[in-house]
Amino acid sequence: xxxxxxxxxxxxxxxxIRSVPTQNELKFHYTVHTSLDVVEEKISAVxxxxxxxxxxxxxxxxxxxxxxxYGYVTNSKVKFVIVVDSSNTSLRDxxxxxxxxxxxxxFTDVMCNPFHNPGDPIQSKAFDGIVSxxxxxxG
Amino acid sequence: xxxxxxxxxxxxYYSDLFVYCDTDNTKKVASNGRVLDLFRAAQLPSExxxxxxxxxxxxxxxxFGRSQFYIALKLIAIAxxxxxxxxxxxxxxxxxxxxxxxxxxxxxxxxxxALYQDTDSQGLYPASAHGVIPRPPGRGHxxxxxxxxxxSLPVHEVIQPLAPSVESQPEPTSPVVSPHQSPPTSxxxxxxxxxxxxxxxxxxxxxxxxxxAVWTQFREPQTGPVSGDGxxxxxxxxxxxxxxxxxxxxxxxxxSTVPAMHPSSxxxxxxxxxxASAATTNEIQRQSSGYDDPWKITDEQRQYxxxxxxxxxxxxxxxxxxxxxxxxFTKSKLPIxxxxxxxxLSDFDKDGALTLDEFCAAFHLVVAxxxxxxxxxxxxxxxxxxxxxxxxSAEVPEPTADVGYSGSPVEVxxxxxxxxxxxxxAWPEMNQSSEQWETFSERSSxxxxxxxxxSNIAPADPDTAIVHPVPIRMTPSKIHMQExxxxxxxxxxxxxxxxxxxxxxxxxxxxxxxxxxxxVAANTVGDGYSSSDSFTSDQEPITRQRSQSGTSPExxxxxxxxxxxxxxxxxxxxxxxxxxxxxxAAATTAGQPQPSTIAYPPAVPPRPLPTxxxxxxxxxxxxxxxxxxxxxxxxxxxxxxxxxxxxxxDFSQFQAFAASEQPSSLPEVDKHSEAGQVDKAPEGAxxxxxxxxxxxVDERTSTTVNSAKGSSGPLAPPPKPIRRRLKSEDxxxxxxxxxxxxxxxxxxxxxxxxxxxxxxxxxxxxxxxxSIRRNKETNTVLARLNSELQQQPKLSLEALTCRRTxx
Numbered sequence: 001x002x003x004x005x006x007x008x009x010x011x012x013x014x015x016x017i018r019s020v021p022t023q024n025e026l027k028f029h030y031t032v033h034t035s036l037d038v039v040e041e042k043i044s045a046v047x048x049x050x051x052x053x054x055x056x057x058x059x060x061x062x063x064x065x066x067x068x069x070y071g072y073v074t075n076s077k078v079k080f081v082i083v084v085d086s087s088n089t090s091l092r093d094x095x096x097x098x099x100x101x102x103x104x105x106x107f108t109d110v111m112c113n114p115f116h117n118p119g120d121p122i123q124s125k126a127f128d129g130i131v132s133x134x135x136x137x138x139g
Numbered sequence: 140x141x142x143x144x145x146x147x148x149x150x151x152y153y154s155d156l157f158v159y160c161d162t163d164n165t166k167k168v169a170s171n172g173r174v175l176d177l178f179r180a181a182q183l184p185s186e187x188x189x190x191x192x193x194x195x196x197x198x199x200x201x202x203f204g205r206s207q208f209y210i211a212l213k214l215i216a217i218a219x220x221x222x223x224x225x226x227x228x229x230x231x232x233x234x235x236x237x238x239x240x241x242x243x244x245x246x247x248x249x250x251x252x253a254l255y256q257d258t259d260s261q262g263l264y265p266a267s268a269h270g271v272i273p274r275p276p277g278r279g280h281x282x283x284x285x286x287x288x289x290x291s292l293p294v295h296e297v298i299q300p301l302a303p304s305v306e307s308q309p310e311p312t313s314p315v316v317s318p319h320q321s322p323p324t325s326x327x328x329x330x331x332x333x334x335x336x337x338x339x340x341x342x343x344x345x346x347x348x349x350x351x352a353v354w355t356q357f358r359e360p361q362t363g364p365v366s367g368d369g370x371x372x373x374x375x376x377x378x379x380x381x382x383x384x385x386x387x388x389x390x391x392x393x394x395s396t397v398p399a400m401h402p403s404s405x406x407x408x409x410x411x412x413x414x415a416s417a418a419t420t421n422e423i424q425r426q427s428s429g430y431d432d433p434w435k436i437t438d439e440q441r442q443y444x445x446x447x448x449x450x451x452x453x454x455x456x457x458x459x460x461x462x463x464x465x466x467x468f469t470k471s472k473l474p475i476x477x478x479x480x481x482x483x484l485s486d487f488d489k490d491g492a493l494t495l496d497e498f499c500a501a502f503h504l505v506v507a508x509x510x511x512x513x514x515x516x517x518x519x520x521x522x523x524x525x526x527x528x529x530x531x532s533a534e535v536p537e538p539t540a541d542v543g544y545s546g547s548p549v550e551v552x553x554x555x556x557x558x559x560x561x562x563x564x565a566w567p568e569m570n571q572s573s574e575q576w577e578t579f580s581e582r583s584s585x586x587x588x589x590x591x592x593x594s595n596i597a598p599a600d601p602d603t604a605i606v607h608p609v610p611i612r613m614t615p616s617k618i619h620m621q622e623x624x625x626x627x628x629x630x631x632x633x634x635x636x637x638x639x640x641x642x643x644x645x646x647x648x649x650x651x652x653x654x655x656x657x658x659v660a661a662n663t664v665g666d667g668y669s670s671s672d673s674f675t676s677d678q679e680p681i682t683r684q685r686s687q688s689g690t691s692p693e694x695x696x697x698x699x700x701x702x703x704x705x706x707x708x709x710x711x712x713x714x715x716x717x718x719x720x721x722x723x724a725a726a727t728t729a730g731q732p733q734p735s736t737i738a739y740p741p742a743v744p745p746r747p748l749p750t751x752x753x754x755x756x757x758x759x760x761x762x763x764x765x766x767x768x769x770x771x772x773x774x775x776x777x778x779x780x781x782x783x784x785x786x787x788x789d790f791s792q793f794q795a796f797a798a799s800e801q802p803s804s805l806p807e808v809d810k811h812s813e814a815g816q817v818d819k820a821p822e823g824a825x826x827x828x829x830x831x832x833x834x835x836v837d838e839r840t841s842t843t844v845n846s847a848k849g850s851s852g853p854l855a856p857p858p859k860p861i862r863r864r865l866k867s868e869d870x871x872x873x874x875x876x877x878x879x880x881x882x883x884x885x886x887x888x889x890x891x892x893x894x895x896x897x898x899x900x901x902x903x904x905x906x907x908x909x910s911i912r913r914n915k916e917t918n919t920v921l922a923r924l925n926s927e928l929q930q931q932p933k934l935s936l937e938a939l940t941c942r943r944t945x946x
Binding site: 113114115116124126 | 462469475483516
């Protein structure tokens with residue numbers, strides 16, 4: 001269960017960011033912002049070596065004592081960032097991958113919507129639903 | 140359950156509701172039916188309702204006692220306010236507004252009243268504003284004041300705002316309608332949009348407004364977030380004696396009005412009034428008819444949608460690309476966000492394009508939205524595209540999803556049938572086509588890749604489909620099958636002749652075959668298959684043959700599920716399947732592996748390769764087959780199919796594959812039959828005879844083969860049949876026994892049929908070549924038979940001597 005989920009556009013501005021409301025949102029926004037650097041670093045590193053063949057799932061970007069940050073980049077340089085609670089040790093890598101996959105699928109559906117302009121903030125309810133499903137269920 | 144503390148207002152309200160639900164007058168238990176209706180009227184998702192019932196303990200008890208009922212109502216209020224359902228929150232949440240329930244009955248009355256209102260050209264809102272309906276425009280104002288920030292206004296606060304807006308609130312009888320949206324959070328935004336939007340609707344045709352007015356009146360109270368609450372709560376204080384508003388019928392905005400809206404809303408205003416009146420009558424009727432699926436599309440609506448679809452995409456089975464749809468729906472002046480949501484709902488297969496069904500659903504949602512309906516969270520089942528095979532799966536979840544906004548799932552379900560037929564009736568052709576398309580794709584997906592490929596080809600080119608099946612096959616296969624059966628059953632030897640004799644008539648059917656194949660091609664795979672079956676009346680072999688032709692995707696498709704059709708072996712392809720049949724029969728009886736035989740390449744020129752492996756044959760056969768058809772596809776199919784139905788005569792292929800197969804079919808058929816017959820011959824004398832006969836046969840056959848080869852030199856495939864013959868001869872040797880009469884019969888039949896073949900087939904070059912080959916094969920067969928016949932007396936003599944010696 002994620003604590004915060006963010007979708008960042010190619011130009012590194014947020015398309016969608018959602019955190020569990022009970023916690024300090026600003027902190028998460030800041031975390032996501034700093035994680036972008038790590039994402040860029042990973043993208044550029046892999047890009048050189050493998051060219052186009054880049055793993056979409058970036059894995060753990062960086063951990064702090066409170067939480068872990070995972071990243072995922074699409075081929076169009078849209079980044080997904082998931083922040084999970086460190087105390088939630090039951091979350092395995094596979095689960096994170098599946099979460100990203102779901103996010104990606106949902107994001108694709110949003111993009112397919114002709115009424116959605118790429119670059120606009122994501123306002124799809126379906127997308128919201130999926131994200132909510134992934135977020136930590138607070139009371 | 141924990142004890143519940145209710146405020147006075149709540150107490151009164153709840154007790155009223157309980158009384159309403161207490162149809163049995165037990166004063167203790169609320170009837171489940173009423174309670175469920177009530178809960179549905181709360182416009183909450185079904186899961187929430189279930190959760191509520193569970194939390195309140197009703198599921199435990201099995202019924203709703205007064206306390207359970209009160210708890211449930213409180214939970215409903217909590218849920219409607221957007222707070223998570225928790226037992227603790229029952230008492231902890233303060234200032235919770237009263238639960239809101241959609242009331243249908245009173246609204247209906249209001250609607251009627253509104254109908255006869257003067258309708259002005261104002262937008263929906265304004266129309267409603269001056270509507271007779273007691274719905275105060277004030278409400279609209281309230282709404283426009285902005286989204287009520289808190290859903291959980293304290294009850295007392297809720298009441299207060301009512302005071303200023305009382306201007307028109309003779310609402311005691313007009314039931315407060317709660318917002319339809321189930322999720323408490325997003326509705327606000329939607330409502331906002333709606334409000335704003337409807338404000339912008341002023342330019343809409345007046346009548347639309349008129350009918351819309353009815354709607355909005357109906358809806359306004361519903362959508363007004365706080366105001367709705369306020370209205371609602373305002374009723375709570377009113378004397379509990381007011382049963383009128385309690386007696387909600389769980390009727391959501393009548394679908395009838397929505398449909399009525401459609402034609403009017405988007406079209407000119409001229410006929411709107413009549414439409415409106417018609418709509419009202421519809422409403423009334425619908426309401427009287429009981430719960431209706433508000434999202435059902437009526438026929439006139441659907442017709443309208445179809446027309447609109449045609450303006451964008453003339454082909455009703457085609458797609459509207461997303462960009463075109465975007466332009467079209469943008470014209471409706473709905474906010475992009477809502478249009479985006481509508482798109483999300485209606486693009487069922489998420490392909491970025493709208494089919495006719497999806498388009499109708501989207502259009503319906505647009506109209507509904509324009510008329511004040513809030514958009515559902517999930518696509519209502521009546522709007523689900525029905526023409527997809529996902530129907531069953533799609534329909535199942537819908538009723539539950541509909542609970543939130545449409546009301547009673549139970550009633551929705553019965554409506555399924557009426558709505559379904561209506562939808563399906565309107566689209567019989569669509570159904571068929573899409574079903575066909577669906578089955579097509581499904582089948583292709585389920586079958587092997589080859590078949591998929593073929594299937595792609597088939598519809599595109601019915602001619603090839605026809606060609607591939609090659610009617611010629613019919614004959615051999617039929618004969619083939621009959622022979623096989625005969626051999627198996629051990630029937631007399633004369634039978635082979637009958638199949639052979641039957642060739643001509645079958646060959647004459649070749650003409651029919653193309654027709655049948657065409658028919659097959661024209662129809663969907665399934666139809667084609669069945670039709671071909673019925674047509675040929677030959678039993679499966681022919682059908683199998685057809686399907687086997689590999690080139691006919693349909694056949695392949697059909698066949699895919701069943702074992703691959705008769706393209707048994709490469710060698711088999713061009714040569715007579717009869718031969719193959721014999722070989723197989725021999726194989727089955729003798730238990731010898733026949734693959735090598737089967738693998739005879741159809742090549743005609745007699746090559747002294749008695750030991751052709753199946754591989755080369757396969758290869759050759761593959762080539763041959765590949766010629767007509769989908770190249771790789773066929774290649775893959777043939778090997779696959781080869782093992783399976785060796786019994787099919789490939790006569791059809793002869794014609795189809797000019798270069799390939801050939802005339803050898805008949806002679807080979809003979810051989811096969813001979814082989815089969817041989818099998819049945821007494822084996823006792825076999826060994827003795829075989830030695831001699833084999834040698835003789837070998838000599839003669841080789842000679843004949845050689846001669847045949849030489850004669851058939853120019854034909855590329857020709858060599859193969861001969862090879863095949865050699866092989867079959869090889870195999871026949873061990874089994875060579877009394878051929879005699881059988882062979883002669885066979886040969887006679889072959890000869891008899893052969894000449895007819897070319898004639899019936901046609902004059903094209905392929906036919907001629909095929910017939911030439913056949914003749915050659917026949918010659919060789921005859922030669923062989925001669926040799927064997929000559930041996931027979933010797934064999935019999937030997938047999939006699941053996942027996943004598945034994946005695």
